[in-house]
Amino acid sequence: MRRLLVFLMIFSVITTSLYYPPVKAASSVDSVLTLNLNVTVVNTAPFPKFLVLNPSYVITVYRLNDNETTSELVSNPRLQLNGNPGIWLMPYEKVVINLVSVRTQTYSLPQVSCGGEGDGSNLACGSVVPPLVNSPYSLSARSIFPVLDGYIKILGYGGKITFVVTPTDNSPTFFAVTLPVVFSDGEISDMDPSPTMTYDEYKDMLYEYSGFQRKIRGPVQVMNTSSNLFQLTPKLLTGVQISVPTVDFETSMDYELPVWIVYSTGGSIEISYNVKWSVGGG
Structure with missing residues (x-):
């Protein structure tokens, strides 16, 4: 309720005119999502292995040389084997692969x-409520490193995700965003700025903000399936179609999907957070 009062106070300040020109084109917001992840892998074989790397990413390889503090830097590997780009992994060698997307x-x-x-x-014609414009997709150790090799193992990954949202024009915009990517087995931390609310609170806020009472439904049968990451409806109250995020195996997330409410008269908002996962959870 306090957040709703804050919104009303904002509107009482910015709403200084009762005349609004006809809208000629739909408003929009542009986004830039940057993933900067360090993926630690090891070759457990007693012989060298050539690891093929995806050329779609900007890749930097750190060779640890059996020393966790002093690394040898190999920037943007250009090696090829049978026309495949990648790197050689020596017997029992552990490397950190940095990818930027x-x-x-x-x-x-x-x-x-x-x-x-x-x-x-x-x-x-109605009133404007903040529509949730995006829905997250899911990553995991399995999807980040789907290598079908019994000797090359992923030991962990971690890094920073940055999501920058900018209104396309300078007209006032009022919308909501959530995490652009979630990690089904990773620990998310250090969200900046702090979320306005959770997704469940956002749904409640839409009813409260619109002046309607939310319908109380009967008990919901919980289906034993791993396909639904979050129980989202395919259409929000604002009419925006969203896709339901899915994962390909059981999730270990213990946080609620956060939501940021954004009112902008220009400029960008940057949302960032960290993620970490390692074998055994250590």
Whole structure:
């Protein structure tokens, strides 16, 4: 309720005119997602192995030389074997592979539809609530390192995820975002800035903010399946279609999906967080 009062106070300050020009085009926000992950792998074989690396990533390899503090840097490996790019792993050698991935995406913001032909009807068309514009996809140790080799093992991964969202134009925008990527076996920490609320609280807020009472449903039967990461409906109250995040095996996450409510008159908002996973959870 306190967050809702804060929103109302903001609106009482910024709403200084009762005239709004006709909307000619849908508003949108641009996003840049950067993954910077360190993946530790080891060759347990008594002979060298050539590990093929995905050329889609910017890759840096740190060879540990049996020393956890002093590393030999091999930048952007260009080795090839049978035309495949990658690196050699010596017997029992452990290396850290740093991958950087940058993805961009534009999200459209829904608009309130007004009918009528200006004949005096349909003076007001509705109110604007903050739509959730994105839904997360899932990564895990298995998806990050799906190497079908009995000798090459992943020991852990960790790094930082940065999500920058920028309104396409300078017009005021009011929307919500969540984590762009979740990790089904990793520990997420150090979210900055702190989330406004959880996804469940966001759903409650939509009802409260719109002035409607949420319907109380009967007991929900919980299905024994690992396909649903979070119990999201395919359509939010705002009419925005979202996809249900899925994972390919059992999740160990113990946090609620966070949501950030954003009101912007220009500029960008940057959301960052860390992730960590290791064999045995150590």
